[in-house]
Amino acid sequence: MDAEATPFALSTPQTPPPLRWLLRAVERATGLARLQRDHAAIDTALGDDAGAAAQWLDAAERWLDLTLDLPDGDLERVPANGAAIVAAEHPTGAMEGILLLALLRRRRPDVKVLANRWLQRIAALRDLVLPIDVYGPGNLGAVRAALRHLGDGGLLLAFPAGEVAWRRAGRRRAVEATWQEAFAALQRRAAAAVVPVHVAARNPGWFHLAGSVHRHLRTALLPRALLAQRGREVTIRVGHPIPARQLERFGDDDRARCDYLRLRTELLARRTGERRTALPAPSVQAPLEPRGDVRALAAEIDALPATMQLLDGNGLRVFCAPADAIPRTLREIGRLRELTFRGVGEGSGEAIDLDAFDASYRHLFVWDPAAREVVGAYRIGLSDELLARGGSKALYTSTFYDYADGFWERLSPALELGRSFVQPAYQKGFAPLLLLWRGIGAFVAKHPRYRRLFGTVSISADHQPTSVRLMVDHLQTHCLATELAPFVRALRPWRAPRRERSGPRWAPQQIAELQDVSAMVRELEIDRAGVPVLLEQYLKLGARLLGINVDREFHTIDALVVVDLLAAPEHLQQRYLGADGAAALRAWHRPLASA
Numbered sequence: 001m002d003a004e005a006t007p008f009a010l011s012t013p014q015t016p017p018p019l020r021w022l023l024r025a026v027e028r029a030t031g032l033a034r035l036q037r038d039h040a041a042i043d044t045a046l047g048d049d050a051g052a053a054a055q056w057l058d059a060a061e062r063w064l065d066l067t068l069d070l071p072d073g074d075l076e077r078v079p080a081n082g083a084a085i086v087a088a089e090h091p092t093g094a095m096e097g098i099l100l101l102a103l104l105r106r107r108r109p110d111v112k113v114l115a116n117r118w119l120q121r122i123a124a125l126r127d128l129v130l131p132i133d134v135y136g137p138g139n140l141g142a143v144r145a146a147l148r149h150l151g152d153g154g155l156l157l158a159f160p161a162g163e164v165a166w167r168r169a170g171r172r173r174a175v176e177a178t179w180q181e182a183f184a185a186l187q188r189r190a191a192a193a194v195v196p197v198h199v200a201a202r203n204p205g206w207f208h209l210a211g212s213v214h215r216h217l218r219t220a221l222l223p224r225a226l227l228a229q230r231g232r233e234v235t236i237r238v239g240h241p242i243p244a245r246q247l248e249r250f251g252d253d254d255r256a257r258c259d260y261l262r263l264r265t266e267l268l269a270r271r272t273g274e275r276r277t278a279l280p281a282p283s284v285q286a287p288l289e290p291r292g293d294v295r296a297l298a299a300e301i302d303a304l305p306a307t308m309q310l311l312d313g314n315g316l317r318v319f320c321a322p323a324d325a326i327p328r329t330l331r332e333i334g335r336l337r338e339l340t341f342r343g344v345g346e347g348s349g350e351a352i353d354l355d356a357f358d359a360s361y362r363h364l365f366v367w368d369p370a371a372r373e374v375v376g377a378y379r380i381g382l383s384d385e386l387l388a389r390g391g392s393k394a395l396y397t398s399t400f401y402d403y404a405d406g407f408w409e410r411l412s413p414a415l416e417l418g419r420s421f422v423q424p425a426y427q428k429g430f431a432p433l434l435l436l437w438r439g440i441g442a443f444v445a446k447h448p449r450y451r452r453l454f455g456t457v458s459i460s461a462d463h464q465p466t467s468v469r470l471m472v473d474h475l476q477t478h479c480l481a482t483e484l485a486p487f488v489r490a491l492r493p494w495r496a497p498r499r500e501r502s503g504p505r506w507a508p509q510q511i512a513e514l515q516d517v518s519a520m521v522r523e524l525e526i527d528r529a530g531v532p533v534l535l536e537q538y539l540k541l542g543a544r545l546l547g548i549n550v551d552r553e554f555h556t557i558d559a560l561v562v563v564d565l566l567a568a569p570e571h572l573q574q575r576y577l578g579a580d581g582a583a584a585l586r587a588w589h590r591p592l593a594s595a
Contacts, residue, residue, distance in 0.1 A: 007039065007121035031224030038063060039122070054109075056124030057102040064095065067233040070103075074238040078107050078195050083150040084241060085187055086111075087261055088197040089176060090159040093222040095229040096199045099236075100157055101128065112149050113157040114142060130156075143186060150190040158183060160258065164225075166218060167208040174202060179262045184254035187261075193241040194261055196523075198268035200235035204228050237268040239523050246515070256509070264520065266504050270466045271524050285342065289335050289351040292328060298372045300328045310364070310442040311435065316375060318439035320364040330358060333365060333377045340421040345462035346555050353419075357396045360386065364439050366432055375432045376422035378440065382450070384413040397456060400491055400549040401560060407487035411562065414452035415444070420534065433533070437576050444565060445581025448588035451566045454546070456558035457535045465500045467521045468557055471531060472548055474517045477508050481544035481562055490549040494557050514539055535559065541568045 015023065027033040042059045043050040050056065078086065088100055097115055104111040117131035130146055132139040146156055160183035165174040187194055203225045211218030242264060250257040304319055304326070311318035323330055334354035341347040358379065365377035379396075386394040392403050395416055417440070422432045444450055459468055472494060496503075511517050518530030530536070535543075543561040551558050565573060566589050573582035 007036075007118075007123075026220075029224075030220050031227050034227055035223050051123045053124050053128055054105055056122070057098065057105060060098050061102045064098065064229065065231045066095075066099065066229070067231075068099075069233065069235040071237070074236070075103060075107055077238045077240055078104065078155070079193060079241055080108065081153065083153050083190060083192040084155050084195055085150070085190070085192050086155065086157045086195045086197055087160055087183070087265060088157065089165070089199045089265060090161050090163065091165045091174065091176075091199055091201045092203050092225060092229055093164045094226045095201065095234070097157075097159070099234065100197065100199075101125075103236075104155065104157060108155045110153075111155040111157055112146075114146060114159070143182070146186060147190055150192050156192075158186075160184075160262070163215075164203070164218070164222065166203075166211040174208060179258045181254040181258055184250075184258040184261065187244070187247070188250075188252075188254065188257065191244040193243050194247070194264075195241050196239035196261065196265035196268060198235075198237040198239075198265055200237075200269060201229065201232065237271050239264060239268050240519065242519070246519075249513075259507070260510055260516075263504065263506055263510055264523070267466065267520055267523055270464060270503065271526070285347065285349040286351045288339055288342075291335065292331055294372050297328045297332055298369070300326060301367055301369075310439045310446075313435075314431070315368065315370060316432075316435060317367045317369060318364065318435060318442070319367060320362055320380065320439065320443055322362050323359045326363065329365065329374065330354070330363060332374050333363060334358070336374055336423045337377075337419060337421050340423050341554065343424055345460050346458060348554060355396075357381070360389070360394065361396075364436065364443065366435050366439070368426075373425070374423065375426045376436055377420065378417055378436055379419040380440075380443070381416035381418075382413070383408070383411070383416060386416075387412060397454070397560060400456065400551065400558060401547055402489040402491065404487040404489070407484065410484060410487070411452060411454065413449050414454050414562070415440075415450045417453055417455035437537070438578075441576035441578065441581055445577050445584055448581075448585045451585060451589055452562055452564050454560070454562040456549070456551075456560050457532070457538060457543075458551075458554070458556040458558055459532060459535070461555045461557060463521070464524045465497050466503050467524045468494070469496050469500055469503070470506075470511060470517050470520055470524075471535070472557070472559075473506070474511045474514070475545040475548070475559055478512055479539065479543065479545045479561075481546055484544070484562060485546050488546045488560065490547040490560075492550040492552070494548045494550050535561075538563060541565070541572055 024033070027036070042056070042063060046052075046055055046059055078084065086100070086104065088096060090096065097113060097119075101111065101113055112128050112130055114130050114132055117129075117133055119129045120126050120131050130142045130149070132142045146158075150156055160179040161176040162180050163177055165176040167174040207218065207221055207225050207228075210221050242261070247257055247260075250260065301319065304321055308319050308321045308325070309317060310320055321329075331352070331354070334352040337353035338347050338350065341353065347353065360381075362380045362382070363377055364380055366375035367373075368375050381395055383395065387408060392398045392408070396418055397416060420436065422436070426432045440453070459471055461468075511520075514531065514536065518536065520530075522530040531539075538561055541563045543563045546560040546562055549558050549560065550556075565577070565585060570582070573585065577585060
């Protein structure tokens, strides 16, 4: 009987009897004997198909009898063609290798795996395995084969830790070894996309106890650990592909590249099938106020003076008016605010979202005259006018932040922006939001002394706590307004929930790029995109952070940011203010800039 027929046997009929008896005892102790019997039964049941990879993997998957938690659509994240590497965690050993191979072959028949050379003893897997020697000094042959496979546009499954996770002394859970830099070097040389895969499973306690004695004993018991996985539950989360170009910024720093890819994989563990919110759910909400008289609303807007209209294009009109000029419109704005904010898990819970500040602020809104609908709106506070009228307390943001002496001298005159929304019926495209921002730009072009914009940007508390922590850490580490932030104190500063303190950790450089933070947030959220659009666009304008506060009434975590339009990229100045408006802004502040 040859090794192909007995892939799990240590002994053969030619082995001398004393040694054969000893090896068979080892086979029974390690589980190899049981695996040999089960493998033979699978081959017998498959008959002529015993050497076919697809059939053998399907049979092995049935033998494992796992209860699999894999969300619909996750497997489709693996690219259907082109060079790609699936980077998976290695929590138990052989189980995840068999399972992932079976799943990936259903997606792509060209998958191969970097795995222990012993797996090539199974005839059905011979062509799928690029063999590595876990105890060998080098695996150049396997690396070359992997590069050829990727160069041909193939799919590669890899376990970058190179060994199964195990529980160290004093740890409550098993932890993988540091991912090997050789994996990052392989990805870099192949210029392949990487698909991160999180596998939630664990080996029995006796396996980790054996590993604490010696790592070779842990390896020897992997067959028995595989048998222990049968009938268990396993959770798999597949991340979005990370394009090779996104990893180019790491250059030849394979350690940094590897650590980043591991972080992207570990974050998937926080994406569960249930919504874990960053704040307790809001209280019961009152029924929404019904819409008012549409004809009277349209007549009120038509009667506004021409000086209050800022823009007119694509069938939509943009106005900016004080509250006393638009009582009906303001009522509709408040109704639509509440409707829109409730749709994303926020809102005041009242029948209408209006407060005492609305009366003293101006309201910039987009009007659709054909549909007679308010499309969206912003609330604008002129800091110099409001401060002269009532001091800091006249500004809405003072309800969440204390401003120290000297703050307004450094910031004012500025525009406080807030309570922005685009109602649900108009959210399919980016145009309404762009029109609102162009309206703000038109206002600034008329009043160029307001080079600075500030206000709170909401992060819904329906985000996962890890998502919020990612965004807050990015803002505090890389976007802090160092000259102004010391003058601002949040009344209810956000703190990560207790369970989040044992969550994933990241280095400052791993969250330095907004695109990375957005991609990580997108991985964590069940039904959301990445970083909220408003926050993302403000950051592109050069927004700097002043503080983070929790607004429990509106179920949000709010970032207070400031934007200096004069320092914004010139192409964005022209996009929002127009060429003439951008020139007027620069001309107004040129003496200050030169000084």
